[in-house]
Amino acid sequence: MFDVTKVKADFPIFKHHPDLIYLDNASTTQKPGAVIDGVKNFYEKENANIHRGFYKIAIETSKNYQSVRTKAANYLGAADSKNIVFTSGTTESINLVAQSFLEPRLEAGDNVIISAMEHHANLIPWQMLCQKKGAELRVIPMDQTAQLDLSGYKKMLSEKTKMISVVHISNSLGSVNPIEDIIELAHEKDIPVLVDGAQSVMNYEMNIRNLDCDFFVFSAHKIFGPTGVGVLYGKEKWLKKMQPIQFGGDMIKEVSFEKTTFADFPQKFESGTQNLAGVIGLGHTIDYLEKFEKKEVMKYLEMLGKYAIEKLSAIENLKIFGNSNHNSNIISFNLKNIHPHDVATFLAEENIAVRAGQHCTQPAMDLLGIPGTIRASFTIYNSTDEVDKLVKSLKSIQKFFA
Amino acid sequence: MNDRLRALYKTVILEHSNNPMYFEKKEVTQFVLKAHSPICGDRFEFFFDIDDEVVNNLSFYGHGCAISKASASIMVRKLRGQSIRKALTICAEFYNYVNIESALPEPMDEEFEAFSAAKIFPERKKCATLSWDEMSDFLTKYQNQ
Ligand SMILES: Cc1ncc(COP(=O)(O)O)c(C=O)c1O
Numbered sequence: 327m328f329d330v331t332k333v334k335a336d337f338p339i340f341k342h343h344p345d346l347i348y349l350d351n352a353s354t355t356q357k358p359g360a361v362i363d364g365v366k367n368f369y370e371k372e373n374a375n376i377h378r379g380f381y382k383i384a385i386e387t388s389k390n391y392q393s394v395r396t397k398a399a400n401y402l403g404a405a406d407s408k409n410i411v412f413t414s415g416t417t418e419s420i421n422l423v424a425q426s427f428l429e430p431r432l433e434a435g436d437n438v439i440i441s442a443m444e445h446h447a448n449l450i451p452w453q454m455l456c457q458k459k460g461a462e463l464r465v466i467p468m469d470q471t472a473q474l475d476l477s478g479y480k481k482m483l484s485e486k487t488k489m490i491s492v493v494h495i496s497n498s499l500g501s502v503n504p505i506e507d508i509i510e511l512a513h514e515k516d517i518p519v520l521v522d523g524a525q526s527v528m529n530y531e532m533n534i535r536n537l538d539c540d541f542f543v544f545s546a547h548k549i550f551g552p553t554g555v556g557v558l559y560g561k562e563k564w565l566k567k568m569q570p571i572q573f574g575g576d577m578i579k580e581v582s583f584e585k586t587t588f589a590d591f592p593q594k595f596e597s598g599t600q601n602l603a604g605v606i607g608l609g610h611t612i613d614y615l616e617k618f619e620k621k622e623v624m625k626y627l628e629m630l631g632k633y634a635i636e637k638l639s640a641i642e643n644l645k646i647f648g649n650s651n652h653n654s655n656i657i658s659f660n661l662k663n664i665h666p667h668d669v670a671t672f673l674a675e676e677n678i679a680v681r682a683g684q685h686c687t688q689p690a691m692d693l694l695g696i697p698g699t700i701r702a703s704f705t706i707y708n709s710t711d712e713v714d715k716l717v718k719s720l721k722s723i724q725k726f727f728a
Numbered sequence: 729m730n731d732r733l734r735a736l737y738k739t740v741i742l743e744h745s746n747n748p749m750y751f752e753k754k755e756v757t758q759f760v761l762k763a764h765s766p767i768c769g770d771r772f773e774f775f776f777d778i779d780d781e782v783v784n785n786l787s788f789y790g791h792g793c794a795i796s797k798a799s800a801s802i803m804v805r806k807l808r809g810q811s812i813r814k815a816l817t818i819c820a821e822f823y824n825y826v827n828i829e830s831a832l833p834e835p836m837d838e839e840f841e842a843f844s845a846a847k848i849f850p851e852r853k854k855c856a857t858l859s860w861d862e863m864s865d866f867l868t869k870y871q872n873q
Contacts, residue, residue, distance in 0.1 A: 665793035667768055668737075671852060675733055684769045691769065697791045698769045726729055726737070727794075 328618075328626040334707040336614075338362065347678040347712045352497050352525060352656050352685075352703035354547045361551060364610030365603050372606075375599055377576055391602060394609035395592070398557055401612045402542065403533035408562065411592040412605050415556035416524045417447040419543035420491070422558055422595065423520055424451040426568045427541075428489050434460035436488045441466040441474055441503065443496040443690045448522045452491060466492070468693065472499040472648035476507060483515055490519045494526035498685035498701065499648040500656030502526075509539055518564065524548055528615060529654060531624060534559060546604065551611035555604030558595075565591040574598045623706060630704050631655045634713045641720055647699055658685075658699040661720065664727050666700045672723045673700075678716055736845040736852065737794065740838065744798035749805050750787040757785060763800070763862040765854060770796045772859060774804070778870065781812050788859075795843070795855035802839050803859050812867050819864040826856050 334340055336358040339348075348356060374384035376391050395407040404410060413419045428438070438452045442465050456463045464487075466479045474492075490512045494505050505521055512519045518540035526532070527544040534542055542559040546552055560568075570577060570588055577597040579587040588594040634657055638644055643662035661669055670682035681701040684691045691698055702716060754775040761774040770792030777784045786808045788800050803822070807815045821837070824830045826846040846853040 665791075665797075667793035667852075667855065668795070671736070671849065672729075672733060675730055683767065688769070697771070722729070726733075727742070 328622045330626070330707065330709045334709075336360070337707055340707070343677070345677045347708075347715055349702040349704060349708065349712070349716065350679045350681050351705040351708075352548070352701060353681055354553065355550045355705060356707065357552070358550055358614050360614050361607050361610045365552060365607045368603050368606045376602060387602065390609065391600075391605055394605050394612075397609050397612045401616070402527075402557075402559055403535050404559055405535060406562070408592060409559050409565065411558040411560065411565070411595045412600060413556045413558050414554050414601065415545040415547070416522065416543050419541075419556055419558035420448055420520065420522065421451045422571065423491075423541050423543075423560070424455050425571045426595070427518075427564060429455055429459075430569070432456075432459045432461050432488050436486045437462040437464050437482075437484065439464045439466060439479070439482060439487060439490045441492045442468040442693055443472065443474075443499055443501060443687060444491075444493055445497055445522065445524070446686045446688070448491055448493055449689070452489070461488070468501075468690070470694065472496065472501045472690075472694075474501075474503055476504060479508065480511060483511065483517065485515075487515065487517050490517055491522065492519070493522040493524075495529060495654045495656065496648070496687070496690075497525050497656065498687040498690055498699065499658050500654040501648050502530075502654050505539070506537065509537065513538065525654070525656065529624075529627060531620065540564060546608040546611055549611060550614060552604045552607035555601045555608050557608075568595075570594045570597065572597045576600075618706075626706065627655050627704065630708060630710065630713070631657070633710050634702065634704060637713055637717045638720075641717065641724075643724065644720065647694060647696075655704040656701060657703070658701045660696065660699055661724060664723065666698045668727070669700050669720070669723055672726070673716070673719055676715070676719050678719060732845070732848060736849055738842040738845075740842040741794055741798040744801040745794035748788075748797055748801035750808070751789060751801070752787045753789040754785070754787055759866075761862055761866050763790075763859050765792075765796075765858055768793070768796075768855070770855070770858060772796070772800050774800075774859070774863065778812070783807055783810055783812065783815055783867075792858070793855050795846075795852055796858050799843060799856050800859040803863060807863065812871050816864060816867055816871070819860055819867070822860055823857070826853055
């Protein structure tokens with residue numbers, strides 16, 4: 327059985343802030359003691375650079391670093407650890423694909439498809455590239471319930487479509503997008519697809535090989551891991567062909583003043599000394615996650631999400647954005663006539679941490695005609711009790727502003 | 729509600745944010761000044777003329793939190809019909825109330841004083857100063873032209 331009290335005790339932050347109700351998990355999650363200790367342990371007992379040492383701790387660290395690659399591959403259900411490139415996070419992963427994969431293939435008159443609810447990290451890299459190449463950025467429309475229009479999407483696919491990049495679960499509206507359909511339709515025309523999994527990697531029963539996307543990206547810090555480390559999963563056929571975009575140490579086979587040959591993938595994308603502690607921390611993060619029965623976690627989160635939607639919907643003059651049938655744990659809402667920032671300030675005084683604003687998705691907010699929302703995002707250490715406290719505070723805020 | 733919140737959301741602020749003054753979009757003014765906070769999404773436009781170094785017909789329109797809207801409303805009321813020099817003095821006076829370093833002036837301006845809680849809510853300071861920052865910047869540049 328999933329025991330939220332026990333899970334919460336894994337996270338030292340709540341010992342230091344016993345009253346903290348942390349509902350900003352879509353922004354970043356708290357870290358379990360096992361991850362914090364893992365990073366500390368690395369610096370205390372194993373710290374050495376990888377690839378180049380002949381001594382014990384260097385050999386040990388090189389081995390551990392590579393073993394996280396295997397862990398990440400298994401976690402995603404990837405065919406091989408070679409499919410995993412370590413990056414600094416979702417943002418860098420997407421930029422890497424844009425510049426290394428798409429740039430050489432994109433020509434004037436081509437198009438790239440994204441959706442109306444992209445995080446700026448999955449919008450601007452493609453926009454910049456399209457501008458540079460004279461290509462067109464096409465946007466899958468969404469309706470007022472924050473659902474993507476699949477028939478609109480079908481119509482925009484063409485011979486000139488060179489890439490599709492869509493968010494799996496929207497960080498600002500919580501929509502779970504029909505990523506399987508999007509991929510299938512794209513592959514009928516041999517168009518590669520990148521899935522921004524920043525919000526879905528742990529909130530979705532996922533197997534990357536079944537999903538069959540060409541690229542999948544996420545950040546460790548949103549799944550209880552360290553900041554500054556993330557993953558780019560890519561299919562072998564693409565990673566093999568892609569040229570690195572950053573050059574330096576650790577990514578070469580041979581270098582002379584005339585010529586350099588690069589290492590094989592994924593090493594060729596990891597130039598310079600990497601975020602070793604971050605990668606080691608990601609390994610501990612995956613170990614931590616794998617202690618749970620994923621089905622049980624999903625069941626708990628689904629219950630919590632449903633409970634929160636039910637309780638929030640019951641508040642008068644509260645509007646939830648997006649489709650309440652979605653099963654993600656991100657809930658975006660507004661109180662009538664009260665600005666999201668004023669709400670967030672009041673909640674903060676009661677130790678309830680939420681996000682207020684545009685959540686790095688300004689175009690989506692503009693489409694809905696709102697300046698922003700309050701976003702409560704739940705994860706494994708949150709409880710129905712915390713939902714009740716949120717509801718109570720929201721009601722008292724309404725009273726104050728009435 | 730605790731005292732800190734009561735200090736931040738004074739009656740003056742709630743009144744101005746619920747019923748902002750000179751809150752209208754105008755089509756034909758000499759100047760339209762935009763104040764936009766990319767982090768918050770707050771967005772205001774100020775419409776005005778400058779005749780003989782005097783700020784005339786000032787109004788504003790847009791959206792933002794209670795603090796930023798009230799602040800814009802109060803600024804518009806205070807600066808209407810003032811000479812640029814006087815307007816800049818009023819701006820400087822306003823900053824005395826929100827900047828942590830400055831002591832509160834005596835006697836106090838009751839409306840300005842309502843924003844002094846920005847000192848205990850540093851993350852909300854930008855809400856109080858957004859409009860003032862844009863306006864004083866514009867007027868300073870205009871004056872130095
Ligand atoms: C859907 C989505 N994409 C991309 C990002 C960017 O992630 P990071 O800042 O870790 O690179 C985020 C984080 O907010 C996100 O939620």
